[in-house]
Amino acid sequence: MAVKLLNVIFFGKLINKKSRDDCCNTLLVSAVYNMYDPYVLEMNQMDMINSEKTSAMSADLNGKDNIPDENLPGGLKQKLVPKHIAMIVDGNRRWAVQKGLSGMFGHNAGRMILMPLLRLCSKLEIKVVSFFVFSTENWRRPTEEVNFLMKVVEDLLRIDGEVLNSHGCRVSVMGDKSKLSETLQKLSTEIEEKSRTNSGTHIIFAINYSGKHDIIKACKNLANQVKDGVILPNQINENIFAQQLYTNYIDFPCPDLVIRTSGEIRISNFMLWQMAYSKLYFTKKYFPDFGEDDLIEALRAFQRTQ
Numbered sequence: 664m665a666v667k668l669l670n671v672i673f674f675g676k677l678i679n680k681k682s683r684d685d686c687c688n689t690l691l692v693s694a695v696y697n698m699y700d701p702y703v704l705e706m707n708q709m710d711m712i713n714s715e716k717t718s719a720m721s722a723d724l725n726g727k728d729n730i731p732d733e734n735l736p737g738g739l740k741q742k743l744v745p746k747h748i749a750m751i752v753d754g755n756r757r758w759a760v761q762k763g764l765s766g767m768f769g770h771n772a773g774r775m776i777l778m779p780l781l782r783l784c785s786k787l788e789i790k791v792v793s794f795f796v797f798s799t800e801n802w803r804r805p806t807e808e809v810n811f812l813m814k815v816v817e818d819l820l821r822i823d824g825e826v827l828n829s830h831g832c833r834v835s836v837m838g839d840k841s842k843l844s845e846t847l848q849k850l851s852t853e854i855e856e857k858s859r860t861n862s863g864t865h866i867i868f869a870i871n872y873s874g875k876h877d878i879i880k881a882c883k884n885l886a887n888q889v890k891d892g893v894i895l896p897n898q899i900n901e902n903i904f905a906q907q908l909y910t911n912y913i914d915f916p917c918p919d920l921v922i923r924t925s926g927e928i929r930i931s932n933f934m935l936w937q938m939a940y941s942k943l944y945f946t947k948k949y950f951p952d953f954g955e956d957d958l959i960e961a962l963r964a965f966q967r968t969q
């Protein structure tokens with residue numbers, strides 16, 4: 664009964680029954696066993712807002728074909744939209760501290776703005792949107808924050824992933840999954856497999872990702888191929904090298920627009936090889952404050968230089 668009630672409250676008809684039951688069971692179990700977990704305490708306050716936002720915002724996640732330019736927001740031109748927007752999500756903790764909250768609560772606030780942004784991307788028929796969610800360096804943060812972040816990431820894959828899948832988006836995880844918990848590995852494999860053939864916007868979550876590691880992985884693979892006589896050293900070129908990178912494994916184009924929030928002007932080890940020709944857009948807004956209007960502004964700046 665409680666599960667049914669939660670189903671209706673949290674998800675309405677957005678996702679299928681089995682997944683709703685899974686999600687609700689998880690929430691119930693968490694609520695009972697983790698009463699004093701800061702993540703759960705904070706989630707209790709924010710879940711209702713989140714679920715309302717998610718339902719409303721995700722109702723229109725499927726891109727529509729051939730939208731006339733006059734119907735696009737901010738004078739955007741359909742022909743000039745980027746194929747791949749990469750987002751360096753930053754400023755979550757500063758956003759929370761500014762509001763008198765514990766810094767880590769900003770990560771959940773960041774997760775909540777995902778749907779409106781993706782709804783706009785879908786409407787504009789942007790093929791790929793990637794998010795730098797968790798870097799290999801982020802393990803150095805305090806244990807309490809890392810644990811909190813991992814729970815946000817679990818919800819991202821379990822709940823948001825399900826909503827995105829049910830609206831025709833493909834969801835992939837990029838990074839070294841071997842260091843993630845079994846739950847996270849399972850969630851990422853499940854959502855990737857479920858959504859693999861979807862033709863809507865492809866959402867990439869970079870989790871335990873490092874651009875340098877991606878390049879080292881490529882070098883090691885090629886070195887082994889040379890050792891095994893599969894390839895000669897002088898046959899290695901940009902194309903062959905790029906075939907060893909995540910961009911090729913998961914099959915998505917290099918970003919043409921990179922957006923970083925929070926006023927930091929750097930790329931922090933995100934898709935180093937793939938950003939060689941990307942346009943970079945920096946905004947002072949903290950990520951949880953980065954709304955659809957800000958994304959439109961970034962796209963307008965991109966289109967002005969096309």
Ligand SMILES: CC(C)=CCC/C(C)=C/CC/C(C)=C/COP(=O)(O)OP(=O)(O)O
Nearest residue numbers: 752753754755756757770773774794796815
């Ligand atoms: C997919 C998506 C949008 C998820 C959003 C939520 C999420 C899990 C974000 C984690 C990424 C992260 C460490 C943000 C950086 O803010 P920070 O902690 O470095 O903040 P600071 O710069 O203020 O310290």
